[in-house]
Amino acid sequence: MNWAWMTLIVAVVLLAWIAFDVLQKKHAILHNFPIIGHFRYWLEAIGPELRQYIVTNNDEERPFSRDQRRWVYASSKKDNNYFGFGTDNELESSPNYLIIRHSPFPLSDPLPGEDDFDPNHSAACKKVMGASQGRAKAFRPDSIVNISAMSFGSLSAPAIEALNRGAALAGCLHNTGEGGVSPYHCKGGELIWQIGTGYFGCRTADGGFDIARFRDVVQSHPIRAIEIKLSQGAKPGRGGLLPAAKITSEISKIRGVPMGQDCASPASHREFSDVDSMLDFVERLADESGLPVGIKSAVGQMEFWHELAGRIQQTGRSVDFVTIDGGEGGTGAAPLVFSDHVAMPFKLGMSSVYRIFRDAELHENIVFVGSGKLGFPHNALLAFGLGCDMINVGREAMLSIGCIQAQRCHTGHCPAGIATQNRWLMGGLDPTDKAHRFANYVVTLRKELLQLGRACGVPHPCDVELKHFDILTDSFGTSSAKELFGYRWATKV
DSSP: OOHHHHHHHHHHHHHHHHHHHHHOOSOHHHHHSTTTHHHHHHHHHTHHHHHTTSSOOTTTSSSSOHHHHHHHHHHHHTOOOOOOSSOOSOGGGOTTEEEEOOOSSOOOOOOTTSTTOOTTOOBOOSSOBTTTTTOTTOBOOSBSEEEOOOOBTTBOHHHHHHHHHHHHHHTOEEEOOTTOOOGGGOSSOEEEEEEOTTOTTSBOTTSOBOHHHHHHHHHHSOEEEEEEESOOSSSTTSOOEEOGGGOOHHHHHHHTOOTTSOEEOOSSOSSOSSHHHHHHHHHHHHHHHOSOEEEEEEOOOTHHHHHHHHHHHHHOOOOSEEEEEOTTOOSSOOOHHHHHHSSOOHHHHHHHHHHHHHHTTOGGGSEEEEESSOOSHHHHHHHHHHTOSEEEESHHHHHHTTOOOOOOGGGTOOTTSSSOOOHHHHTTOOHHHHHHHHHHHHHHHHHHHHHHHHHTTOSSGGGOOGGGEEEEOTTSOEEEHHHHTTOOOSSOO
C-alpha cells in the first residue's frame, strides 16, 4: 500500500471520528472538541496512577477536589460512587475536620420492595413557607435540596433548561437567579423568582421596579416564592455584571436591557434603603402576589440582622425565608479580592444569624436556607444541624450536568457549554440527557442525607442537632460543634 492510500485511509478515519464526536449528544466536551476531547477522559481514567507520582492528590484541588467532583459525576450518572481502600484524608492531623457522631442504635434504611421505600428518596421541608405570615400561597417545599440562584445569561439556555427539567424530575425548586424568568425556566420545574438590584423582568425603562410587570410575570409562570437578593457569596457588596459579549437579543428582551453594552446591576436596591423600608417592600410583594417572600444575603456587618429581628418583633412584618450565602459560594464571576476576602464563610455566617433569630424566638416562623459548597452530604448535614431547613446547590449542580471546573465562566468560553452564550459550545449540551443527570445527583444527595440522619438515630436530616458533630483539631483533640458555634440550647426547637 502506498503512502497516498494510507493518508486517505487515515483522513477518512479521522473525519468519521470527528463526525461521530460532533453528532453524539452525550458528552459536551467531545462535541465541542472532537478527538482531542478524548484525552480528558483517557487522562481521567489513569489519573489515580499518575497522581501517585506527579501533580496533586485527591483533596488538593480547589474550589472542588477531585474526590468531590468524582462523587458528583458518579452520582449523576448512577455509577458506583463508593470509594475503596479507606479514607485518604489525614483525620488526626487535619484542623477543623468534621466528624459525625453516629448512634449505637441507628435507624434502618427502607429497602426496595418494602412499603416505605421511596426510589426518589423524598425529603420535604419540615416547615410551611409563608404560613406564619398567613400568605395566601404558603406551601411546604417538597425537597430539602434545591437549585441555587443562577441566571439565564450567565448560564446558557441548554444549561438552564437541563436544570429546570431536572428539577421537575427530582421534585425540587429552581431559583431563577436575578436575570429574570426565561422560557428555559419553564420546562416543568417550579420556580423561586429572584429579584436583584437590577429588577430584571420587572424593570422600568430607567432601571426602577415596575409592579405591573411583576404582577404579569407572577401570573404567567410557575413561581412559588419571591427571593429579594441583597448580596451573594461570590461578590458580596457589589452588583452583578453580565458582559456585553454574553448579551444576546433574547437576553436583552428578557432582562429589559440594551444590546452592545455591559449589563451592570447596582450595588443597592432603589426601592428601599434600610430595614424598615425593606420590610415594606417585602409586604408589598407578598400582598400583590400572595406568595412567600424572603431575602438572600451573604453575612457581613451584624447590625443589619439584629435590627431585622428587632423590627420583626416590634411590627409583625417579616420575611418568610432567609437564604444565607457563604463567602465561599461562587457561581458568579467576581474580582478576586471579593471572592477571597469579603463576607463570612457559610458556617460562621449561618450560625451568627441563626443565634440572633433563635434568641428572639423567631426561628420557627422563618424558613432558613443555606448555600455555599453545601452540595455534599457531610456539609449539608452540618448545615441542617446549624438550623437550616433547606439547602441550595449551585456549582455542584453545574458539575452534575457536565462542568469540568475549567474556571472559564467569566470569559464566555466554557468548554462544557454551561456558562457561555457561544452557539457552538452550547450545541454540545443536550438538556434532556443532562436533566436526568442533575435529577440523579439530587436524588443521591437526598438519599445519603437520609442515610446519615438515620445513622445518627433520627428519621429526617432536619432533626439532626449540633450534638451529632465534633470538629477535630490538629493536636489530637476535638471540639463540640455546639460549643464551637455558640449554641446554648438543649435542642434546635
